[in-house]
Amino acid sequence: MLHWLVLFHVFGATIWVGGHLILSLTILPKALKENNPDLILQFEKNYEKIGLPALFFQVITGIWLSLLYIPFSD
Secondary structure, eight states, X not given: OHHHHHHHHHHHHXXXXXXXXXXXXXXXXXXXXXXXXXXXXXXXXXXHHHHHHHHHHHHHHHHHHHHHHSXXXX
16 A cells, blocks of 8 residues: 555656646746746646646645654654
8 A cells, every 4th residue: 555655646746846847947938038927827727637636646645654654652
């Protein structure tokens, strides 16, 4: 079970970080160059469909993993 939790956590992180890298390295410079904030809004509208579920998986699996690794009693 631990392997699946780590796999889902890393997969969510990959989607989350990858989307923000695309935003910061391609969309943002183009939007600034063209002075067009609609490019950013359009990207966020499309990315939200996969980015938010990825973030949800990261939070859930992160909490679950911390409960497995952090001892709460002496």
